Amino acid sequence: MECFRIDESGYTGFDLLNAEQRFQGAAAIAITDQDAARLISEHFPKLQAPELKYRALSRRPANHPRLLSLQRDLLTHYKCVTYVCDKRFLLVLMFADYAVEPFYYERGLDFYENGQNYAMASLLSVAGPTLLGQPAFDGLLASFQHAVKDKTPEALNALVSAAQATKWRELPEALGPLAQYAAPECLSAIATPGVNTDAAFVVLQSLISRMEVMADGPYRVEHDQSKNLRAYHDLLQRFIDHDNEVEFRQSEIATIKFPLKLTEVTQVDSKTSPAVQLADVMIGAAIEAGNNLAGLRSGGPDPEAVLSLYSDNQFIHMIPSIEFEEQRHFRQGTQAAEVIDYFSANFHAPREG
Template sequence: MTCYRIDESGYTGFDLINADQRFQGASAIAIENDEAARLIREHFPRLQAGELKYRSLSRRPGNHERLLRLLRDIHKDFECVTYVCDKRYLLTLMLVDYAVEPFYYERGHDLYVDGRTYAMASLLYTAGPTFFGHEGFGELLTAFQLAVKEKSPLSRIRLVSAAKNIDWRQLEEILGPVAMACPDCWQAIATPGVNTDAAWIVLQSLISRMEAMSEEPYRVEHDQSKNLVAYNALIKKFIGHHDEIEFQTTEVASLKFPLKLTEVIQVDSKLSPAVQLADIMIGAAIEGASMMAGLRSGGLDPEEVYSIYSDDQFIHMSPMIDFEENRRFRKGSRSSEMIDYFSRHFFD
């Protein structure tokens, strides 16, 4: 049975505004441990550490070319995928999903058709700091994140105040429902189980690709790290869900239950060269995104890293301000149905 080894990076739970961890993601690779060990010996024959870790290796410029060659071999010879999301954009999208969309739904407008919520979030994310100032826009996102976590009257007041304290009428169609304290929107925010944890977003994207790559049942192994506890619990819920249903999320991605994924196992990464390769993959992707955003320097050339991926080996969630392209890419998606379905079946 095929086994995908996965690893994650950038997980901060409900906090999507963490200044030190702007991006979150995960990688999966179908490779056996003996083959992974061979690759590691080939590219790092003098490795003294007991475990291959991207962060440690990338600090030394002398390792950069070796890392690039290893990544090229991985993506040339093995089934693999990497997912990266901009967490601040994801939080903005969640704000639209819960603090804006219900207002329009109650008035007969479906913002989920053809990715309208993504377009609205992209506009808010891109123009918000300019229209409202970095501090004002940052407080809006902070207040929303806190409201989703606490679901208290005080956090509701802070969210409404954050919208009213900026010139929200510059984007009235988006922020009007927030500033006017729309009760339908607050009901969505206060719904038990609604949270800003990005783990299910990352997993849904990663699993949809593994499902597409696998013709037969497969299993997953991942590290025993604390951050992966949330991933492990969600994967088990996905595996245990046997209802027959399929969601088309974009023109190239869908998710169908029951999954072909049958088992998830936690392992010690020190004993799994394959999991170590997944660490190399996600480490390079997250570092590249951080460097392109001007948040980090000194790592691998991000242009060289991203040139390695084929179209089906890299998935990202980031703003798309080409609204016509966004509409085409998400035409016919069933995002609203999937969000409702996941809320009912996977979130307590």
């Protein structure tokens, strides 16, 4: 049975404002341990470490050409997908989903039509600090994250106060539901058990949508035994166990259909799995490229060279975009509202952040 190996990077649980880790993502590769070991030997014949680790290799400029060559081989000859999201943008998108959308839903408006939620979140991400005031906007996001986690009346009241402390009249369409009306429907959505700001769910949804397309038939997933991947493991198992027959269109290029072709998920020791080590290389390179392009870090292979290796269907990213017409076309006719309702009802079980 075909097997995709998965590794992640940048996981910080509920905290999407972690300044040290702006990006989160995961990579999946359909490759055998035998092929992976051969590629590692070919590209790094003098490797002395017990396992291939991207972070250690990227520190030495002499390794950069080898890392690029290895990734080129993987992306050319094997089924691969890499997903990277800007966690701050994802938090703003969640704000739009829970602190804004219910207000419009109660008034009969489809906030998700043609990706309007993405447009608003992008506008807030790009222009929010300037229009609303940088410290106040940062405080709003922190208060929203805290309210989603704690769900107490005190945390919800603090969120309303944080919205009122911004220059919310500059963007009343986005901030008015909280700042002007303290909309009970929005506060109720935030306080719903199971609603959280953990990005693992979003990352896995995207990976699965591509693995399901790439897989020729039933397939399985292997991943490392790291603590961070426990959240991914539990979610994957819940996806596997879900046997309802349903299909949703998420964007111009992405759909998700249940039951999945995915039949099994297992944990392995990365030291004994060359294939998992290559997944670490793929996601490590993508996250480092994102940090470099955002001006947050320096070092490692040329980020433009890294990203140029990918074809369009091998790389998924979630970052703000103010190309509103392009985004409208990309998300036209999608079932975003139905997807959120369905996944909230079937997969968002309460758990600690």
